[in-house]
Amino acid sequence: MRLVGLDAMVRLQRELLRRFIKTVDRQDSRDRRFIGTLESLAGLALSCACKRPRKSALRGLNGTRPQNFCRFCGKPVGLKSFADDDSQVRGNDDNLRLSSKYCADHQPLLPSGASNPAYKRAKRSVEQFDIELGRLNRQCANRGTPQAASGDPLVDRYFHRYLLSQTVQPADKGELRNQARLMVDSKLSDRKKQILILQWDGLNQSEIARKLGIERQAVSKALKSLASTPKLLQLKE
Numbered sequence: 001m002r003l004v005g006l007d008a009m010v011r012l013q014r015e016l017l018r019r020f021i022k023t024v025d026r027q028d029s030r031d032r033r034f035i036g037t038l039e040s041l042a043g044l045a046l047s048c049a050c051k052r053p054r055k056s057a058l059r060g061l062n063g064t065r066p067q068n069f070c071r072f073c074g075k076p077v078g079l080k081s082f083a084d085d086d087s088q089v090r091g092n093d094d095n096l097r098l099s100s101k102y103c104a105d106h107q108p109l110l111p112s113g114a115s116n117p118a119y120k121r122a123k124r125s126v127e128q129f130d131i132e133l134g135r136l137n138r139q140c141a142n143r144g145t146p147q148a149a150s151g152d153p154l155v156d157r158y159f160h161r162y163l164l165s166q167t168v169q170p171a172d173k174g175e176l177r178n179q180a181r182l183m184v185d186s187k188l189s190d191r192k193k194q195i196l197i198l199q200w201d202g203l204n205q206s207e208i209a210r211k212l213g214i215e216r217q218a219v220s221k222a223l224k225s226l227a228s229t230p231k232l233l234q235l236k237e
């Protein structure tokens with residue numbers, strides 16, 4: 001890790017914060033103030049980093065324009081990532097296929113010319129993606145209390161708890177978009193979010209079922225279906 005510059009400063013602050021939260025943090029008012037201070041510092045460094053003019057020479061493209069995200073996730077659009085990354089250049093005709101709306105993973109067409117199933121899936125779920133992104137943005141902007149405004153107190157609490165264990169900042173637009181994508185791709189429905197937050201509260205499957213007015217088997221099935229989703233989404237990290 002090159003410990004020079006604002007980006008490194010942000011990374012360092014985040015790493016310190018992450019280690020603190022995982023070890024020393026007792027969640028008392030002093031620790032919360034400490035976390036708040038570190039978050040402010042990282043935010044400040046990030047703001048400075050965002051304002052800094054980019055000198056990197058992008059081949060023929062305007063390097064100072066704001067980063068454009070893929071419509072379906074937090075990765076840069078084809079044109080931008082093409083400009084940043086030599087390894088993406090696969091041949092002259094590639095230029096023609098690179099879209100300015102989607103990242104390399106979500107291009108409508110695969111390099112072979114066949115239609116891309118990842119694009120189709122993402123297109124079908126774009127509404128849910130926008131919903132989850134909105135919730136993440138609202139919660140991230142003020143992480144002290146549940147702020148997701150999902151219309152369901154348990155889902156709001158899920159987002160509150162989910163973001164408490166992370167150091168992602170409102171300015172990390174790409175990261176938040178990737179998290180919304182992950183939620184949708186993991187098929188993490190609101191029902192599953194309710195089950196997960198109640199599980200986090202320490203309720204067993206029967207208690208969760210009673211609370212939600214569903215069968216215990218439904219709870220058990222939902223939890224089984226979550227087994228392979230990232231631990232962070234399961235509130236287990």
Ligand SMILES: [Zn+2]
Nearest residue numbers: 070073103106
């Ligand atoms: Zn994408």
